[in-house]
Amino acid sequence: MAEAPRMIEIQVLRYRPEQESEPVWQSYQVPFTEDMSVLQGLQYIKDEIDGSVSFRWSCRMAICGSCGMMINRKPSLSCQTFLRDLFPGPVKVEALDHLPIERDLMVSVEPFVKKLESIKPYLIPKEERTLAQGEYLQSPAQLAAFEQYSSCINCMLCYAACPQFGLNPDFTGPGVLALLHRYNADSRDGGKAERMEILNAEEGVWSCTAVGYCSEVCPKGVDPANAVNQNKINSAVDYFARFFPKKGGLI
Amino acid sequence: MKSQIDVKTVRRPYVRPMAGWWKGNAFFVRYMVREATAVAVWIYALVLTVGVLRLGQGEAAWNGWLDAMKSPLSLSLHLVLLVSMVVHTYSWFEIMPKTMAPMVINGERLSAERIQRTGWSVAAVAFVVTLLLAVWSQA
Secondary structure (H helix, E strand, O other), X not given: OOOOOEXXXXXXXXXXXXXXXXXXXXEEEEEEOOOOXXXXXXXXXXXXXXXXXXXXXXXXXXXXXXXXXXXXXXXEEOOOOEHHHHOOOOEEEEOOOOOOEEEOOEEOOHHHXXXXXXXXXXXOEOOOOOHHHOOOOOOHHHHHOOHHHHHOOOOOHHHHOOHHHHHOOOOOOHHHHHHHHHHHOOOOEOOHHHHHHHHHOOOOHHHOOOOOHHHHHOOOOOOHHHXXXXXXXXXXXXXXXXXXXXXXXXX | OOOHHHOOOOOOOEOOOOOOOOOOOHHHHHHHHHHHHHHHHHHHHHHHHHHHHHHHOOHHHHHHHHHHHOOHXXXXXXXXXXXXXXXXXXXXXXXXHHHOOOOEEOOEEXXXXXXXXXXXXXXXXXXXXXXXXXXXXXX
């Protein structure tokens, strides 16, 4: 038996650069059923009420990282947030905090992608192996050292949760630093020295003040605050290591 | 076909202001309180430093500092500092699991709750022991 839809008000922060000098709120009445996400509510608006509302989405199952937005002031994936939990509303939907709004709910992603590229987010093998030598082996303990950080889906919710990034957009930020740690902590990787420069910089881990909200909003349990803060120790060790002779070296 | 370069853009990315960023979010308010309590730690360190300096200046100076500590103004300041220190200690251990490298014991990662509870317990024991020592020294 099909259930009768209830009505909920969705308020969308609109910004059309050719039309508005600053964002304005627009309200929509949306019928919804128990199984509808905020994303589906927005899709209803776009299909049935106002085709000009712009937002990004793709997978609808919390893995592509495209549909992040502020929902009632909290950075959330709109596919994973259900209208039934926000009833009776109103539901306030805005573009992710701290990122420049391109249009409506869409933000600029280029600076994030540039930062992501800069940390070389791929394995740089410690030792070259031929195919005949087989795969790079890893123990369960070695896998556990980085596994959670590899769950990042680049949704940027942690950037919207980080006031230090909002105050200083040059800060490398929680997500990218967590991915940097993911590769540095991988026993098969040999690229640590190349990545330490980014980590040690003022815009690296030292711009973090351990607010911790990034880990609170992460939809994948990555815990970027932990990745960033344990690297303050690594960064300090890296700095002081220069004063000590390398193993087997002469003083 | 027109080349990409000739296409006129209407892009005008809008950057939202950050003024008062922490006021509308309970998580950020708690963070600001945690940071503010560090000032109380600093003030108490100053109070104790003055005490040590006065001690070095002789008996009269030391007794003067002790008397100053007993004034109503000093007592109310200490009450504020005590509350701030309790909040500071609580929030410091609350964030501690995020600030340290994972600890693996017998192949299992120590949980955040375990780290927090250990920190809070050690702080509580230290507090009680200090209090008992203070009472004992006066007896």
